[in-house]
Amino acid sequence: xxxxxxxxxxxxxxxxxxxxxxxxxxxxxxxxxxxxxxxxxxxxxxxxxxxxxxxxxxxxxxxxxxxxxxxxxxxxxxxxxxxxxxxxxxxxxxxxxxxxxxxxxxxxxxxxxxxxxxxxxxxxxxxxxxxxxxxxxxxxxxxxxxxxxxxxxxxxxxxxxxxxxxxxxxxxxxxxxxxxxxxxxxxxxxxxxxxxxxxxxxxxxxxxxxxxxxxxxxxxxxxxxxxxxxxxxxxxxxxxxxxxxxxxxxxxxxxxxxxxxxxxxxxxxxxxxxxxxxxxxxxxxxxxxxxxxxxxxxxxxxxxxxxxxxxxxxxxxxxxxxxxxxxxxxxxxxxxxxxxxxxxxxxxxxxxxxxxxxxxxxxxxxxxxxxxxxxxxxxxxxxxxxxxxxxxxxxxxxxxxxxxxxxxxxxxxxxxxxxxxxxxxxxxxxxxxxxxxxxxxxxxxxxxxxxxxxxxxxxxxxxxxxxxxxxxxxxxxxxxxxxxxxxxxxxxxxxxxxxxxxxxxxxxxxxxxxxxxxxxxxxxxxxxxxxxxxxxxxxxxxxxxxxxxxxxxxxxxxxxxxxxxxxxxxxxxxxxxxxxxxxxxxxxxxxxxxxxxxxxxxxxxxxxxxxxxxxxxxxxxxxxxxxxxxxxxxxxxxxxxxxxxxxxxxxxxxxxxxxxxxxxxxxxxxxxxxxxxxxxxxxxxxxxxxxxxxxxxxxxxxxxxxxxxxxxxxxxxxxxxxxxxxxxxxxxxxxxxxxxxxxxxxxxxxxxxxxxxxxxxxxxxxxxxxxxxxxxxxxxxxxxxxxxxxxxxxxxxxxxxxxxxxxxxx
Amino acid sequence: xxxxxxxxxxxxxxxxxxxxxxxxxxxxxxxxxxxxxxxxxxxxxxxxxxxxxxxxxxxxxxxxxxxxxxxxxxxxxxxxxxxxxxxxxxxxxxxxxxxxxxxxxxxxxx
Ligand code: SRM
Ligand SMILES: Cc1cc2nc3c(=O)[nH]c(=O)nc-3n(C[C@H](O)[C@H](O)[C@H](O)COP(=O)(O)OP(=O)(O)OC[C@H]3O[C@@H](n4cnc5c(N)ncnc54)[C@H](O)[C@@H]3O)c2cc1C
Ligand code: SF4
Ligand code: FES
Numbered sequence: 037x038x039x040x041x042x043x044x045x046x047x048x049x050x051x052x053x054x055x056x057x058x059x060x061x062x063x064x065x066x067x068x069x070x071x072x073x074x075x076x077x078x079x080x081x082x083x084x085x086x087x088x089x090x091x092x093x094x095x096x097x098x099x100x101x102x103x104x105x106x107x108x109x110x111x112x113x114x115x116x117x118x119x120x121x122x123x124x125x126x127x128x129x130x131x132x133x134x135x136x137x138x139x140x141x142x143x144x145x146x147x148x149x150x151x152x153x154x155x156x157x158x159x160x161x162x163x164x165x166x167x168x169x170x171x172x173x174x175x176x177x178x179x180x181x182x183x184x185x186x187x188x189x190x191x192x193x194x195x196x197x198x199x200x201x202x203x204x205x206x207x208x209x210x211x212x213x214x215x216x217x218x219x220x221x222x223x224x225x226x227x228x229x230x231x232x233x234x235x236x237x238x239x240x241x242x243x244x245x246x247x248x249x250x251x252x253x254x255x256x257x258x259x260x261x262x263x264x265x266x267x268x269x270x271x272x273x274x275x276x277x278x279x280x281x282x283x284x285x286x287x288x289x290x291x292x293x294x295x296x297x298x299x300x301x302x303x304x305x306x307x308x309x310x311x312x313x314x315x316x317x318x319x320x321x322x323x324x325x326x327x328x329x330x331x332x333x334x335x336x337x338x339x340x341x342x343x344x345x346x347x348x349x350x351x352x353x354x355x356x357x358x359x360x361x362x363x364x365x366x367x368x369x370x371x372x373x374x375x376x377x378x379x380x381x382x383x384x385x386x387x388x389x390x391x392x393x394x395x396x397x398x399x400x401x402x403x404x405x406x407x408x409x410x411x412x413x414x415x416x417x418x419x420x421x422x423x424x425x426x427x428x429x430x431x432x433x434x435x436x437x438x439x440x441x442x443x444x445x446x447x448x449x450x451x452x453x454x455x456x457x458x459x460x461x462x463x464x465x466x467x468x469x470x471x472x473x474x475x476x477x478x479x480x481x482x483x484x485x486x487x488x489x490x491x492x493x494x495x496x497x498x499x500x501x502x503x504x505x506x507x508x509x510x511x512x513x514x515x516x517x518x519x520x521x522x523x524x525x526x527x528x529x530x531x532x533x534x535x536x537x538x539x540x541x542x543x544x545x546x547x548x549x550x551x552x553x554x555x556x557x558x559x560x561x562x563x564x565x566x567x568x569x570x571x572x573x574x575x576x577x578x579x580x581x582x583x584x585x586x587x588x589x590x591x592x593x594x595x596x597x598x599x600x601x602x603x604x605x606x607x608x609x610x611x612x613x614x615x616x617x618x619x620x621x622x623x624x625x626x627x628x629x630x631x632x633x634x635x636x637x638x639x640x641x642x643x644x645x646x647x648x649x650x651x652x653x654x655x656x657x658x659x660x661x662x663x664x665x666x667x668x669x670x671x672x673x674x675x676x677x678x679x680x681x682x683x684x685x686x687x688x689x690x691x692x693x694x695x696x697x698x699x700x701x702x703x704x705x706x707x708x709x710x711x712x713x714x715x716x717x718x719x720x721x722x723x724x725x726x727x728x729x730x731x732x733x734x735x736x737x738x739x740x741x742x743x744x745x746x747x748x749x750x751x752x753x754x755x756x757x758x759x760x761x762x763x764x765x766x767x768x769x770x771x772x773x774x775x776x777x778x779x780x781x782x783x784x785x786x787x788x789x790x791x792x793x794x795x796x797x798x799x800x801x802x803x804x805x806x807x808x809x810x811x812x813x814x815x816x817x818x819x820x821x822x823x824x825x826x827x828x829x830x831x832x833x834x835x836x837x838x839x840x841x842x843x844x845x846x
Numbered sequence: 847x848x849x850x851x852x853x854x855x856x857x858x859x860x861x862x863x864x865x866x867x868x869x870x871x872x873x874x875x876x877x878x879x880x881x882x883x884x885x886x887x888x889x890x891x892x893x894x895x896x897x898x899x900x901x902x903x904x905x906x907x908x909x910x911x912x913x914x915x916x917x918x919x920x921x922x923x924x925x926x927x928x929x930x931x932x933x934x935x936x937x938x939x940x941x942x943x944x945x946x947x948x949x950x951x952x953x954x955x956x
Contacts, residue, residue, distance in 0.1 A: 838852035
């Protein structure tokens with residue numbers, strides 16, 4: 037007996053179901069589809085968009101197929117109602133059709149952010165052929181904005197770009213495809229797309245869509261940026277299409293609830309595809325949907341089957357962007373990462389292990405082993421035996437574990453060692469045998485390791501392998517365990533390559549950890565902001581607590597608050613405001629510091645924004661008593677009051693503090709200005725001290741009075757106050773550009789030599805460059821962090837996320 | 847289990863932390879990656895440092911007071927230091943952060 041099967045939706049899941057059920061027979065199928073066509077391969081819309089395929093090539097079920105299998109097609113007709121009691125469905129035409137079994141396969145709907153203007157003509161999603169055709173209708177030279185830097189958004193952007201449309205991608209998160217990729221892979225992907233000419237803006241929040249005569253005109257971002265466009269594509273996510281099921285009274289959560297047999301809460305109604313929720317999970321990729329179709333077909337033909345969700349892998353279908361991501365990066369205990377980076381070839385691979393099993397893999401650049409890794413994940417293979425060489429893929433397995441020396445020794449002579457200069461192993465060993473016995477000699481003769489330097493380790497291993505005992509591996513001290521490079525190497529490479537983000541440093545310099553550690557992160561953050569003030573944005577999460585909270589943490593977890601007192605000068609009003617704040621926030625200790633200002637010690641973290649706001653209102657800003665930056669400029673009373681004073685030491689001190697405050701430096705920087713050689717401001721033990729004399733200003737540098745005590749050495753003598761300010765700024769900028777993180781100036785000068793510093797600061801042209809570079813950086817960084825952080829939005833970060841002290845006890 | 851909604855992952859800075867106040871001290875909620883979160887007691891076993899103020903790297907946090915490093919997954923001190931921080935079940939569901947109140951209550955009972 038033939039019974040009636042109605043299927044709602046002719047998407048990819050339904051397509052597979054129709055094939056399987058008609059093969060088995062026994063059902064008369066009616067297939068509804070809201071789209072005016074049957075099943076096509078939706079995932080191939082992207083190659084259609086980019087012009088690599090035509091629509092007819094991606095149709096999987098044509099009219100002939102349905103006719104042959106006797107399927108009654110109602111394409112272009114939406115189902116409007118399910119009556120479970122009567123067991124009928126109603127179509128948009130008004131026809132009411134009876135069913136014995138019903139399958140809901142309505143897929144999902146693209147999510148449209150309800151921005152002002154979202155209903156303008158020219159604002160579209162990316163889901164079906166209509167959307168694709170809309171995009172294909174743009175002419176070369178027209179402009180499109182894509183909101184969403186996930187899989188769909190990037191495929192849309194790349195496809196539009198391939199048609200000559202100029203495309204901007206606006207992405208809310210910090211890196212592209214953050215669900216599938218970590219930052220390093222996201223960085224490589226972005227680099228590739230930007231390199232093609234696609235404009236990509238991460239951490240960008242859309243605010244509204246501007247239109248004219250009902251048509252889209254531009255997207256406006258939160259920061260005011262206006263991105264003009266002829267078409268705006270929103271690819272920000274999907275939602276299971278559950279409206280029909282919900283109206284019919286079926287159990288619905290995020291999707292239509294189904295059991296392992298794909299049965300909904302009504303045993304006569306099945307559901308498959310993106311519209312379902314199974315075991316708390318909803319779906320967005322096609323592989324598990326085909327499994328669901330298989331189970332549903334079996335259930336409908338009386339066979340036994342159960343759906344088991346399996347790991348799915350993602351690939352981006354953008355020609356030339358080779359990426360792969362599979363498995364789980366999110367939860368679980370005892371995980372380990374294995375990271376491999378080949379900066380020269382732009383390759384990044386990361387494996388995530390738990391209990392000796394591979395649970396996740398992300399790859400960029402070389403995804404050849406993706407299938408193999410995916411298999412290991414799906415099969416939960418125990419990988420302890422091959423752990424050390426796992427990342428090199430299947431071709432490295434089976435033999436004995438490799439030690440790095442043996443691996444280098446085993447490389448063929450034509451293996452490329454230095455990607456930058458195209459030097460292979462044979463050339464290097466020949467050079468070594470010819471007498472190049474040191475790294476420098478190899479660099480000089482072959483150029484290997486002479487550019488980006490990341491192959492230095494390999495070259496050294498080759499020296500060791502070739503020379504044996506005669507070669508001792510040098511022990512330059514790397515920054516930390518994440519890299520073999522020294523601070524100096526990294527600073528040089530950040531400037532020369534150039535590298536402008538932390539993921540760029542990690543990737544291009546071959547970091548061995550996913551995102552550094554507490555030792556390298558603050559250093560890299562400083563190097564990047566010092567070298568690229570415009571391009572790089574400071575990362576508070578890479579700063580030690582004091583610099584993130586803009587206060588010194590105390591041993592009991594409270595903080596100290598030190599407002600600036602320019603040059604040590606204060607006023608009764610300021611003192612009153614400080615006293616009021618001390619009262620109001622119950623500050624246990626108020627102390628005059630060794631830096632000529634007042635410290636409020638023992639302020640609770642949650643009170644920081646409020647006490648700052650109070651001090652701000654009285655005209656005071658942060659004293660940066662916590663920063664690797666300008667601390668204090670001590671002064672003496674000078675000509676204003678003192679009978680020996682030769683120049684206005686207080687005034688000069690204030691000018692210097694006003695010029696330098698807010699700047700970040702490799703370590704803290706303290707200055708002092710004394711009005712005469714009696715030196716009451718102790719200028720000759722500071723990082724930079726100025727002693728005023730009748731004929732001008734004696735500037736000296738590299739003093740210390742902390743763990744080491746050291747007198748300053750003369751930098752130069754200048755005649756005017758303006759020159760004294762200029763020389764001081766030039767010195768600080770030179771220090772910012774060159775010193776190793778956490779070297780005070782005296783340590784840095786000991787390395788580069790006072791002569792070098794004098795020559796640079798003394799040279800008028802170089803001095804002007806340094807002053808200009810400093811001014812540029814200050815245009816961004818000279819902001820009062822207290823004012824920024826006391827603003828309501830930022831202040832929230834200081835409060836607890838939640839307060840459960842009021843919850844009733846269990 | 848008694849899942850308590852404490853906010854959204856986006857309330858926590860990426861590679862940062864926020865605290866949840868409970869009657870028996872603060873719990874630090876860490877977000878080492880966009881959709882990865884962990885909850886640990888906000889007290890370093892060394893000298894009580896607030897772990898929520900530490901630098902988060904990989905799946906670990908460095909205590910801001912004396913640089914001990916703890917695994918966010920197990921709460922165990924890494925490297926040469928020995929120590930254990932209590933961990934609490936925390937999960938993301940439907941874009942919300944859910945903290946296990948049952949384990950918090952046990953903490954009170956213990
Ligand atoms: C508040 C103050 C002591 C006081 O009550 O006077 C102070 C307090 C601290 N000093 Fe200092 N130093 C203070 C003036 C000094 C001075 C004297 C000066 O500036 O004239 C020195 C010697 C001069 C020098 O810097 O070389 C000084 C040399 C140090 C050092 C050793 C630096 C070195 O390179 O050898 C450290 C450790 C460090 O920075 O790594 C340090 C570190 C610290 C820290 C930040 C320790 C820490 O990391 O928690 C202290 C913070 C206490 C707190 O919770 O607020 N403090 N410290 C002074 C603040 C001055 C200000 O107004 O900003
Ligand atoms: C551009 C693009 C690229 C993609 N790339 C990939 C990829 O590389 N890999 C991958 O695995 N997945 C990819 N996907 C996702 C994949 O296409 C979906 O997972 C899959 O198509 C979902 O199948 P489905 O049958 O559940 O829903 P759909 O294919 O969406 O089909 C549902 C159908 O039901 C119809 N419908 C809805 N409501 C009604 C109603 N009331 N009455 C009648 N008909 C209705 C809709 O019109 C639609 O045609 C991509 C998706 C897009 C849009
Ligand atoms: S250094 Fe001493 S003597 Fe000279 S001006 Fe200052 S206070 Fe007066
Ligand atoms: S208190 Fe945490 S390391 Fe000392």
